[in-house]
Amino acid sequence: MRTLDRRLLRDLRERWSQLLTIGLVVASGVGAYIALTATFRALDDSRTLYYETNRFGDVFATLERAPDAVGDRLAEIPGVTLVHTRLAASVRIPLESDHHPPIGMVVGLPPGGDAPLNRVRVEEGSMVEAGRSDEALLLEVFAKRNNLAPGDTIPVIMEGTLRSVRIVGLANAPDFVYPAPPGDAPVPDDERFAVLWMDQGAVSPAFQMEGAFNEVALRLGPRASEAAVLAEVDRILEPWGGRGAVGRDRQRSNFFLNMRFDQLEAISGFVPILFLGVAAFLLNVVLSRLVRLQRGEIAALKALGYHDREIGGYYLRFVSVVILVGSLLGVALGAWMGRGITGFFTQFFGLPLLEFRVPLETVAVAFAVALLFGFLGAFATLRRILRMAPAEAMRPEAPARYRKTLLEELGIGDLFGSTGRMVLRELGRRPIRALISGLGVALAVGIIVVGRFSHDAFNMIIDQHYYLATQEDVSVSLLGPTPERAIREAQAIPGVVRAEGVRTTPVRIRSGNRWRDIALHGYAEGSSLRRLMDASGRISPLPSGGIVLTTALADTLRLAVGDPVEVVLHEQNRTRTVPVTGLVDEMFGMQGHMRLDELNRMMDEGPMVSRLLLTVDPEDFGGVEARLMEMSRVGEITHKQRAVERIREVAADPQTALVLVLSLFGSIIAIGVVYNNTRVALSIRARDLASLRVIGFTRREISGILLGEQAIQVLLAIPVGLLVGRLLVSQLVATMDLEEYRLPLVITTETYAFAASVVLAAALASALLVRRRLDRLDLIGVLKERE
Amino acid sequence: MNRTLEEGMETEVLTARGVTRTYRMGEVDVHALRGVDFSLHQGEFLVLVGASGSGKSTLMNILGGLDRPTEGTVHFRDRDLTHATDRELTTFRRNHVGFVFQFYNLMPSLTARENVALVTEIARDPLRPEEALEMVGLKERLDHFPSQLSGGEQQRVAVARAIAKRPEILLCDEPTGALDYRSGVVVLEVIERANQELGTTTAVITHNAPISDMASRVVILHDGQVDEERRNDTRKSASEIRW
Structure with missing residues (x-):
């Protein structure tokens, strides 16, 4: 082994904990890419082959x-x-x-x-x-x-x-x-x-x-x-x-299937890039400090006759080791997660699955992109090495220049005391680094917000759709249009508190050459069990004299209130023209609503319904169901509570998994950023801090100086992160805003609090890990050497 | 020298008895101090000389509460420092000791005034930073950062920082070690002033023998032991020192 390689191993070993945190960020990025891409490929290939055969x-x-x-x-x-x-x-x-x-x-x-x-x-x-x-x-x-x-x-x-x-x-x-x-x-x-x-x-x-x-x-x-x-x-x-x-x-x-696959493909490229960007930044931070510490050694190597290329290669190898180890970890993680996600999807869809494998080219792309980002992170440092003249590098670096920060120029610097000013000026001296660090932490918060968002949106959908918009306990589909007396029959069943009827008929809504096939619902006037509700939970009226369309449908057909629209009645093969009397921004996007009597009249039929809605005394459910089964023309009986439970059950595991995985990813980023920043800050300022200890500052006080800088960054980054989270969520919602249903952009306070707490805890843990090193600060050593 | 000072000199501020200090350096034990008896008297100007490796810095670190002896005892007045906790040593340094080091150890991100304020903010009865800086002749450079000051000026800021808390003891470890002659003398003058005007008990460590002519008492260390101790009947002022 060449001497430089032996030294490389020692350099790596000395910084193992910092490099580990960076490796984990790389692993998260590569893992996410591998998992999502391989899952998408596995599902898509399976489907194609399945369709063909x-x-x-x-x-x-x-x-x-x-x-x-x-x-x-x-x-x-x-x-x-x-x-x-x-x-x-x-x-x-x-x-x-x-x-x-x-x-x-x-x-x-x-x-x-x-x-x-x-x-x-x-x-x-x-x-x-x-x-x-x-x-x-x-x-x-x-x-x-x-x-x-x-x-x-x-x-x-x-x-x-x-x-x-x-x-x-x-x-x-x-x-x-x-x-x-x-x-x-x-x-x-x-x-x-x-x-x-x-x-x-x-x-x-x-x-x-x-x-x-x-x-x-x-x-x-x-x-x-x-x-x-x-x-x-x-x-x-x-x-x-x-x-x-x-x-x-x-x-x-x-x-x-397409809808699910598209979501997967959309995030498979975007998410990993964010992680690799953070990793590149962290490598930049750690490497530039390392090169500064090894300034004398680099000069000595140059003096000994090593070429710039060899010295630069040394640091590139340093970066490559971190990236490659992280990527390997990422491939393993990605394969594991991919298998899990694919398994979930295949079970979810009942899609017969081919063997799950991680395509070699996906791994190659992941490694190449990760290395590229690593080199990007090393670029500035390498340039500095190449520009260093050996004689100059032998001399100690010129002392860092500081100046008063904007806050002090504004005259409010006195609020901070000397130690506070140290923190501010340290931040002010490297504003770009502080900014990127802050963004990294903000990203961590954002990712966790996204993770928990699906939980919020899901609850909101359940609440609105199943508890606010639909008030019935039991919904009974009838085999085709049925005279309204079915309502009275149902009402007569002991245990039924209220019975209403709805008529739903398949229609094609046409405007010019645009059309969509939808379900058209007719509600009786004064219906209390079904209400029109928009995505923000407001109850909309159901005006008479025409049809109310969902905004998604009206947008697709380019219709506005007052426009006439053709309604092709599939049950009867006839076409009618009615005006659009209202729009409602519903979560489930493509449908139309009318008053029941108007719908029946449009169809030239007497009072007919196709679905019964019942509220039932909970104690009588069994009896009511048995009686309903005896009625003629009864199709499916849907028990709302059971339907909701079933949906919750289907959604619970993947939701928990999503929250866990994304919280883990967010924490890895937060730890990577805070831990490395703090370690580097400690390395830069160990001498100052030891001097302060010597002149009588307590450990707590110097911890405050070291960690204060990080604390300010994290605390400023968290609100930004909440915004980033909202932004990411709205992006996500936009890519998923499909015709059939839309996710409400709803993020609860709990989610914000959760994301902020997780990142705060991760940051605190990383900071405390570094703080322990303050106890081992060599008070006497620092006084003996010139910086 | 007036009478009261003579009397004060007999009051022991810091005492070390039978102090040894052993370091483990790799495979071998290094005996930096081997049974030193030493005391620092109220108001005196003591110079501790010795060759490199004689143990003078180790002794000063122990006296200043930066380190603990392996054996022996150290007292500040009647307070035992030998068994003091880390926190107690910090409080001791904070309230009673001013340090000046060879390499200044200023905070690069703070101006001269702020470097001094760092200490006055935590001291019990400090000078104002401006007063302290005026004493060291830097009234005009209050708002300069260390990177904008010469080595001598930086060391004077360090002295101002050390005396601003009106410490009872001022410990200076090679205060002129990194300076040219001219700047070194200015720094020594400032230390001398602190000793005379504030009555601060002062100990200066140096391997620069001529500086010992400033001292009221000189202690020479050799190989971890006190080799010689003498009183100067006539003292030179800093401006008279030549090297």
Whole structure:
């Protein structure tokens, strides 16, 4: 080993604790990058491969009912290479163990089961036998959540008739990766939403769908225009109750997957850069001090004939060791976190996952970028070494110049006393370093705010959506529009305190050539269980004489209050024009609201509802549910409290993990900044502090001088950090402000207090670690040597 | 020399009895002091001379409460410093001792006035910083930072800082060691003034033999022991010293 290398090891060993804190910052950055990138890649690759092997369609449409022959007309559309029509019908699955039956969807399988598009993969058990109307493949994740296995028999209510269906196998399909039940809440519910694939020929009589279909998937040729095909499909299906064809981007399952994946990709580049920036700054601080301390040695090396290149290389190797060790740690950390996140997502989506691996090029990019940032941090110091003439460097450095700070020029310097002035001037002498340090600490606070924000936003959504906007205890979906007397029937059930009805119908809202398919809700006048509420929690009125749109929808369609808008009623295949009477900035973005009587009138129907809302005496829940089940036309019964619990349960673990991981990251930055700054400050000022001890200052007093500087930086940085946190959150919200729902920009005082406390504690701990070194200050030694 | 001063000289302010100090330097023990008996009398101007390594700085550090003896006892008047806690030693230095060092040890971020104020802010009955600086002839340079002062001026600020608290004892370790002759004499004059005008008991350590002519009493250390002690019948003033 060369002598310089041996010295390198000693230099590294002497500063191990400082370098460790920097290495951890690097590890956090590299870890975050590796974890997010690898997770994104793993999920995206899995999805692509999965879609390919299972022949995911390109265009999808649902309709009321069309004879099979219509499928042939779809196949003639230019650009369409394959058409797969099928039956898809809602059913209820009254599992014995459950008062609150899951909702299900029966999907038809062609004879033999091998669908040309949206192929069903049998994961366990066997394919249904052709011609059997009592056999089904069950969505794997639902089966697992409900402890069902091939061989089990489950009750299924099809069109009001209870049947027994034997599960012959468990399956997955590309169009149900994200098993979200039809409805407006974008929460996957793998416990309560089942898909049953059954032999279409055998099961279609149960739905009066012999020789007909109500769902279609198409495959497009390589040069087909999706927009043109969508328009043509809509034209052909219009007479058959077509509800608007969509491409992959708006296919329900894929849409939600995209949304999650995009979030992941958006943060995977941005977050690591912040960490590496902090690491570069810390390396700069530590290295410039090291070079100052070794000034004489550098001069001696130069005098001995070492080239600048060799001396510069020495310090670059010093930086590289820190970066490489940090990066290695980061790769391990990233792989571990990535596996966790990927595991969570795959479980969350029921996405069948390929093997998780960290791509080699991701590791290479991470190392290269980390090294680049390391060298960036070393740059200024290296330049100083190169410029140093040996003879000059042999002499001690000129004493540091200080001057009075702005505060003193303003005449309020006297407030601080001599020691206070020392602190101020030290800060004033290196304003850039103080500023960057402050920003580092602010970033730490900000990151923790972001970590806890999802918790705040989530609670706010739950509160607003489930407790303020919706006041019912139980919501009952009816199988299609049902006369209003259903409300009176429900009201008559003992234990029901109040019953109201809502009508929801699928419509296309069109303005010029822009359109969106949405749910249109009608509320009875004086309805107290459902209220229009904007994202900030204000109740909005529901004016008569038109339609109220969410602002997200109005923005998309470029509509304002007073504009006329076309409403295509999918249930009836008719178009009406109504004025927009109001806008409401709701959290779940794409829907419309009307008065119930006006909606019914627009549809030329009598008083109809499609959903019952009930408040129920808590003691009578069981009885009420049992009675509801006996009513005709009752579909899904949603118990609000249970739904909320379920959502909370799904969200609890990842939220806690997020808060923990980001708090850890924030603390690592805060410790890195404060610890290294304090160590360097101590190294620079050990002599001054020892002199003060000699002339009679107590340990506490000199600690105050050393730590005061850090304390001021941290205390000033915290409020800035809270702002940074808010900024980061609003960025995050903006990237996630999707059409379907938006996150409210809400950060609670607790979150601010939490972030500030964590950083304060991390800073205090680092400062106290350094303070212990003050006890070992060599009082006599410093008096013996010239600085 | 007047009568009261003569009497005062017999009052022992600091006493060391049988003081030894051993350092462990790597594998070997270094005996810096080997059973020193020593006292510093009220109001006197003592010069401690000796070759490099004779133990004079070690002795001064022990007397000034910066270090503790390995064996023996040290008293400030009738207070035992030998077993004082760290906190008690700090209080002792803070209230009773002024130090002047070879390399000034000023705070680079504070002006001359503020460096002195550093001490007056924590002392019980201090001079005003301006008064102290006037005594050392730096009235015109109150607001200069150390980097704007010459070595001699910096050392005078250090002296002003040491005397501003009106200490009972002024300990100066090689106060002229880093200075040229002219600046050295000015610093010695300032120390002399403090001794005479404020009556501060003063001990100056030096390896510069001519300075001992200023002393009322001279103690010579050799190899960790008191080699010789003498009184000067006639004292030279600082301006008369030549080296």
